[in-house]
Amino acid sequence: MTAEGDALFQRCEEYLRYLRVERQLSPLTISNYQRQLQVICEFFTAASLSAWSQLTPVLIRSMAAASRRAGLKASSLALRLSSLRSFLDWQVSQGLLVANPAKGIATPRAGRPLPKNIDVDSINQLLSIDLNDPLSVRDRAMLEVMYGGGLRLSELVNIDCQHLELESGEVWVMGKGSKERRLPIGKTAVEWLVRWLEMRELFLPEDNAVFVSQQGKRISTRNVQKRFAQWGVLQGITTHVHPHKLRHSFATHMLESSGDLRAVQELLGHANLSTTQIYTHLDFQHLASVYDAAHPRAKRGKT
Template identity: 60%
Template sequence: MNQPQQNAVTLLTEPVEHFLNYLKSEKQLSLNTQINYRRQLYALISLASEVEFTNWRNLDSSLVRLLISRSKRQGLQARSLALRLSALRSFCDWLVKNGQLTANPARGVLNPKQGQHLPKNIDIDEINQLLNIEYNDPLSVRDRTMLELMYGSGLRLSELVNLNCRELNLTDGEIRVLGKGNKERKLPLGRESIKWIKHWLSMRDFLVPKDDALFISKLGKRISPRNVEKRFAQWGVKQGLSAHVHPHKLRHSFATHMLESSGDLRAVQELLGHADLSTTQVYTHLDFSHLSDVYDSAHPRAKRGK
């Protein structure tokens, strides 16, 4: 690499490294998010020479579209393109904040359209079949409690494994959960969840806990996400379910069943911990026509000339 090329690459990589350090030290985003942003931003840097782009200060919306177009030509699918654009938007927000750009040129570029690949939910009869576990050994009771809590409160897998005993308030029937972006939310616990948590806590000491983790492995350590996935899949087979049981499928089933019963999209959004209502709308198979029907039938000022 000759000197001018090396200088151009440095002009692009140095701000990215500062941004990634900001994500780690100040925003304290998850390691997975940091890795994804690094991968996407360096992929864009690798395309810079193709579009004669050498300095982030010169980035405009036409260049953003060109970079995304070149990424698509490389074979990236819509979901990956959206992730790349999201990383670039966040980086440009940081550049604006630090006075290196006057406006974010990636904000006006729309995400590529993508098909919705949503997990099928488990119907209520099969949920009851899954939860009809009669074994009373510590590991079975632990798994039964995790299944109940996952479906009963719509937790993410990461939220489930990171729960601590101190975050339980069984008297008031509440639990504190740390979700995405370190955002804490308080969730109600159902009667069955409380019953099974108490049952599990009466057996938890048999596994000699190493810390305050609510759910632990047979070695006493905090249970891993992979272990939860494996155990749920095994129970699905053992209980005779027709479909594979995965933690996210239980969360999806919670959302679908709650929405079917209540029709309250905002409440389901809060329970799931979604920052954006549109995420909940997609997640629960809603489309605009359904929302329109709900609005027309339920809202006191919704007649709209009918």
């Protein structure tokens, strides 16, 4: 990178340090910001920008247009512009810039397709693992906890032994933005956790991680993804099984059974209700029955 690029990215490093230390964002989120800012710096360096104070809306639109020509999807371009906008907002708050030149740049709209869920019968088929070898017991416990509590993958792998309250059937997890929440996980999940914890010491665990690999280390997210996919095939599930699909299935089944959007929001750890509304969906038949039962005009003609 040139001297100009170094000067631009040095300011980015200060921002990333702010996100890590003061905002305490997750390593994955910081990594995403770093990757986007790296590309942004490279583009503006090639455009002969030597200081962020020289940045203009015209240059930002030029970057957006070049990204589109390079085949960047609308959702990825929106992420890039959002990263830049947040970074420039921080500079304004620090008195490093007078105004944010990205404020007036429209973010491309991208459709948000609903994640596909696994139906209840297929979930039961997936979870009917009844083997007693340690790895199978561990994987069944992970699947039960993931589906039983609607956890994110990062939340699952970061559970420590002290985070479990097996008597009450609860687990403490650390969600996005370092927000803790306590979740019920269900009787079956507790039973398989108990079985797994009895076998866990066979792997000589290095720390307090509940779920460990064969080497005794905290299991990685990639390992969990791989194991879930393998069990999907072994159990005859016709759709690809991955952690996010289990989380979405949990949310969908809970919402279809209860209709309580706010409760599902709390269980999922969503900051905004609108996120839950997009993330979960009710089948039309259920929506229609709610409408028929609740709407005054729907009830007017009934005897």
